[in-house]
Amino acid sequence: MHTPALLLRTLPALALGCAALGARAAAPEGWIVSPDGTWVVDERARLAWARCVEGMRWTGSTCAGQPELFTHGEAQARARQRGQAEGLRWRLPRVPELKRLAAQQAVPLPGAPQQWHWTGTASVNAARVNPYAYDNVARGGMGESRLSAPQGWAVDMGSGEARGDVGRGARLPLRLVRPAP
Template sequence: MARRKRFAIAWLALGLCALGGYLGSAQQTPSRFSVRAGGQEVHDRSTGLTWRRCAEGMAWTGVGCTGEPRAFTQIEAATHAAQQAGWRLPTVGELHTLVDEARRDPAIDSQAFPDTPPTWFWSASQANSRITHAWLVHFGEGRANMALRLNHLPARLVRR
């Protein structure tokens, strides 16, 4: 019995050492995101895209995003984006690049994009099979789907 206990403790210690080494190396890996414009924008080094840090309707406070995200129909979101000089509504592929598969609720890097509501966000991509539907990404679960373009949901803008 004592031998089994020592064996189990040795394996646990070995596992903790390995985990500590993994976590230590993960923390030293540079982030793919860099914060710009006084914290209001995030540049994605892997895609070359620059994102608004907060969902539309929310404001950057210096430590996080505050307020409530503005709810748009997909057409309103595209119109709103077109009125923001240099910004646009992302395609579903671009928006989905923000999903972090290792996270949930929200499924996004919460240091780069703090206070992101874990809900659906509009993309500019219209569904090929239905003119009445568009693609969106859920930042709680990290998946994409289609929805009726008349639903009222948040948006995050992008630029190249």
């Protein structure tokens, strides 16, 4: 038989455990919702995803607000800023990671915009320089490759399609990811 004092000490722990079970039960198999609901963990990939895209906030039942739109450079800066502010390693997802998330229709990401999202996958276009063209020789282009990256990779969260030809100046939503705790 429990004493009232012991029961009062165990109720908060019991309530916290039930909340965690409720959050776990709300996610499909292989996915865990954080106790506060602000991120979900893909157990297979060992990744923690922000539940809302940047600019939207978790209300306890859905993501509310308007998604912020970023250029690729601004998206990378946001990931660094958020990581420094929270002491966590937030980053832009890679193409396969974001495609997997798009394919998981049952993942609890309410209010998610079904449009193109930035990824951190590099898109480098190498332009060969003709060493026999006088203009190139005069500029020091002696046959080496000049690398430029005016384009980046994005994934359409509605279809799961990925493209590597998105101009880095385009303004797209951003969902950050980090290693699972």
